[in-house]
Amino acid sequence: MLPVVLLHGSRTSCTMWRRQARALWAAGVPTSAPDLPGHGARRGERFTLDEAVETVRAAVADAGGRAMVVGLSLGGYIAIEHRARFPEQSAGLVAASCSTSTDVSLRGGWLRIARCIERWPDSGARLNEAFVRGLLDTESGQDLAAGGFALEVMADVLSEVGRIDTRAALRATDSPVRLVNGQWDHFRGQERSMLAAARAGGAEARLVVVPHARHLVSLDQPVAFSRSVLEAHAGMDAHERARDAVGRQDLSPPADPTPAPRPPAPPSSAPPPRRPRAARGPTA
Numbered sequence: 269m270l271p272v273v274l275l276h277g278s279r280t281s282c283t284m285w286r287r288q289a290r291a292l293w294a295a296g297v298p299t300s301a302p303d304l305p306g307h308g309a310r311r312g313e314r315f316t317l318d319e320a321v322e323t324v325r326a327a328v329a330d331a332g333g334r335a336m337v338v339g340l341s342l343g344g345y346i347a348i349e350h351r352a353r354f355p356e357q358s359a360g361l362v363a364a365s366c367s368t369s370t371d372v373s374l375r376g377g378w379l380r381i382a383r384c385i386e387r388w389p390d391s392g393a394r395l396n397e398a399f400v401r402g403l404l405d406t407e408s409g410q411d412l413a414a415g416g417f418a419l420e421v422m423a424d425v426l427s428e429v430g431r432i433d434t435r436a437a438l439r440a441t442d443s444p445v446r447l448v449n450g451q452w453d454h455f456r457g458q459e460r461s462m463l464a465a466a467r468a469g470g471a472e473a474r475l476v477v478v479p480h481a482r483h484l485v486s487l488d489q490p491v492a493f494s495r496s497v498l499e500a501h502a503g504m505d506a507h508e509r510a511r512d513a514v515g516r517q518d519l520s521p522p523a524d525p526t527p528a529p530r531p532p533a534p535p536s537s538a539p540p541p542r543r544p545r546a547a548r549g550p551t552a
Contacts, residue, residue: 269296269297270297270334271298271334272297272300272336272337272501273299273301273302273327273335273337274289274301275338275339275343275347276304276307276342277341277484279419280307281309281414281415281416283415284415285486287407291497291498292494302323302324302326304320304343306425307418307421308415309415311416311418316428317429317432321350321353324350325353328354329357335359336359336505337350338497339366340364341365341484342366344365345363345434349432352437355440355441359444359507360500360504362448363445365450365456367449367453367455369434369435369462404484404487408487434465439468441469441470443471444504445471447459447473447474447476448478449476450478450482450484450485450488450489451477453482459475463475472507476496478492478496
């Protein structure tokens with residue numbers, strides 16, 4: 269069964285994936301969810317793009333060398349970059365809530381706001397708590413908060429993610445792609461051009477829009493999102509099995525060649541045998 273690696277969003281941790289992990293394991297899918305640098309169990313580390321991609325590379329290697337990588341928001345951008353840098357590890361990509369290019373002019377404004385909030389006495393903790401309480405149900409809020417909030421990493425995240433050329437990364441290889449966005453997600457404005465970029469690289473790519481969901485689609489509509497991940501996995505697992513079957517055929521030894529037919533014997537040059545004369549009886 270094709271493994272799955274889940275990558276969380278910014279300021280959160282691997283605990284945000286609890287319901288998706290349960291659904292995947294219940295379906296028999298081996299699943300892991302690492303913390304990215306500066307998040308969860310790795311708070312205190314500096315977030316860098318290279319170290320984040322290395323985290324994914326190591327998680328896929330631990331899972332057996334190839335996996336379907338699912339990422340949301342920050343995790344989606346990291347998953348896209350990992351697929352481009354390590355195509356041999358990518359059996360498929362589900363990129364959620366990241367259908368806006370990282371080079372948009374608004375990123376500079378977001379970066380200035382993030383630096384300002386990080387200087388607040390509580391680093392924006394009360395603002396973050398109000399956001400979680402106002403937008404998510406109780407279970408989703410608990411899953412999101414269980415690993416703690418890395419409120420101090422946003423400036424580094426925004427700076428580092430700006431290094432990703434999202435469309436070029438999507439064009440870089442041909443493993444299957446699913447772009448999954450909430451219906452009301454403010455980050456879905458360029459989903460069509462990103463879908464086209466993935467297809468331009470040879471990928472079988474589709475767009476999935478989850479009704480009545482916002483940016484945190486996996487927490488906002490967890491059942492619908494889990495279903496979309498399981499459906500993507502079914503297709504990518506089948507694609508991977510077909511790929512493996514072709515690889516095994518290419519590695520099999522060639523069959524013994526069919527012996528060439530023997531040429532007909534040449535006609536003999538010896539004269540035909542003489543027929544014996546009939547015996548003649550006595551004369552009357």
